[in-house]
Amino acid sequence: MVRFYYQDGNRLPQHEAIVKAFTVAVSKVIELPPLVEVCLYNLGKNVYGGIDMFRINRAGVNIEVPLEQLPKILTHELIHVHQKHTGTLKIKRDGSSYWHGVLITKKMPEDMPYEEYENLPWELDVKHRLDQVFSDALKLVDKK
DSSP states (O other): OEEEEESSSOOOHHHHHHHHHHHHHHHTTSOOOSSEEEEEEOOOTTOOEEEOSSOTTEEEEETTSOGGGHHHHHHHHHHHHHHHHTTSEEEOTTSOEEETTEEEEOSOGGGSOHHHHHTSHHHHHHHHHHHHHHHHHHHHHHHO
16 A cells, blocks of 8 residues: 655645556565555655665655656655565664664765765665566556
8 A cells, every 4th residue: 555645735646646556566576564654745856766774664755857758757666665564674773774773874965975875774675675676666657
């Protein structure tokens, strides 16, 4: 099941259809929580998506990205949801981030240079898995 959140309350049916179809497909490829919450917000330039630091089952996607890019960006964020759901990635209220139980950083993402952020173990894990998870999910969506 997918629950949507909007900044302005205006629903986006095309976005919702893509997000629902891909969330269901990705959930057949990797384990996701029974309820996934997706925030469809304007996240500003150069921000495609993100995960909620505190809610295990919530991800955000920038509504400004072209619809054809939405599935891959969503898949990236759903892999992070998977990481949090399975306990591989844990983020504490103080911003401390743990990977497989090991403290990796106490910095917030916005306080890191991009190169440091993209080399965090959970980002490297997504880079490693994204194409395969996306491809497998796409095949499932195409079967419908």
